[in-house]
Every structure is written in C-alpha cells, then in structure tokens.
Amino acid sequence: xxxxxxxxxxxxxxxxxxxxxxxxxxxxxxxxxxxxxxxxxxxxxxxxxxxxxxxxxxxxxxxxxxxxxxxxxxxxxxxxxxxxxxxxxxxxxxxxxxxxxxxxxxxxxxxxxxxxxxxxxxxxxxxxxxxxxxxxxxxxxxxxxxxxxxxxxxxx
Numbered sequence: 001x002x003x004x005x006x007x008x009x010x011x012x013x014x015x016x017x018x019x020x021x022x023x024x025x026x027x028x029x030x031x032x033x034x035x036x037x038x039x040x041x042x043x044x045x046x047x048x049x050x051x052x053x054x055x056x057x058x059x060x061x062x063x064x065x066x067x068x069x070x071x072x073x074x075x076x077x078x079x080x081x082x083x084x085x086x087x088x089x090x091x092x093x094x095x096x097x098x099x100x101x102x103x104x105x106x107x108x109x110x111x112x113x114x115x116x117x118x119x120x121x122x123x124x125x126x127x128x129x130x131x132x133x134x135x136x137x138x139x140x141x142x143x144x145x146x147x148x149x150x151x152x153x154x155x156x
Contacts, residue, residue, distance in 0.1 A: 023100075024054065024110035025093055031059030032119045039075045042118070043082025043089075045126040049116050051087040056109050061096040068097070 006012040027050045031037075046055055064072045076094065083089035093101035093108050101108060 021110075023091060023108075025056035025108050026050075026053040026110050026113050027055040028106075028109060028113050028115045029055045029057045030115060030117045031057060031062075032117055033059075033123065034120055036063035037118075037123055039078035040082040041123055041127055043079035043084075044086045045118055045123060046079075046092070046116075047083035047085065047087025047089050048126065049087070050083075050089060052089070054091050054093070055083070055089065055116075056093045056095065056101065056106070056113075058095040060094050064094075064097060066096045066102075072097070 002013065029046055029050070031042075046057070064075060068076075076098075080089070080092060083092060092098075093104075095101050095105075
C-alpha cells in the first residue's frame, strides 16, 4: 500500500531499504561449501537465518565468478527468491559480484554485524528440515510434459 501511495504523491517515506543505513548489511554470510550449492537451498538457508535483515554473502564468487552473466543472474534470482520467501530478505550483497558489493566491498557491512557460516553440513541440515510430502519417498517422480499431453489431447 505504501508503494501505491508513494507513486500517487511521487514521494517515498525514508525508512528501511530506502535509506543508506537501512541498506547496510547486518550479516556476513561466509559460504564454505565444496561445490556450488543449489540456489534455492542456499537462499532458504540464508533466509531462515537472517530473517528480514540484509546479508553480505562471501565465497559465492568462487563458483560464479565476478561478472553477471545470464546464468549467474538466473542463479541469483533463484537464491534471492528463496531467501525472500523463507525470511523476507529484500536485499543482499554478493562479494566481488553484485554491483554495490563490488563498489563498497565489506564497507557495506554495518558495525556490529553478525557472522553466519554455511558449509556442506549446514546445507544438509537445512535440506533435512523440510518434510517429505510423498507417501512413499522411495518412488521415483514421473515428469509430465504438459504441452505434449495437450497436443496429444487435441489430435484425438
């Protein structure tokens, strides 16, 4: 509702992520995994821990590099969506990768920030915390191509 009213009057209230102070990271998330984590799982782990705060993620550039390509952008979108849905994370920095993180470096961190280390065991714990919704977890999933099914139906 605030966005709608702000659009009408062409003004925005100065709080939260609109302010310089509100955009400073309150968490340093150190990624210490052996391989690039699944984007959704990583975002979930971050969101569950930082809940509404701003994380500064270090170590992800080891896997993604330092330039935004289409595949890197897609990865960051998936990770950010999972962080937002699991913990209302509205902004994040990725060290040596996202534009503000490249410009500010660790100066983006607020004084007194907290540190959260994510390793392979932490990701496994996050994954294990999700319930299995299948009645028989040993049954393999069958992927249905909906388009193929629609084409088959229309040709009958």
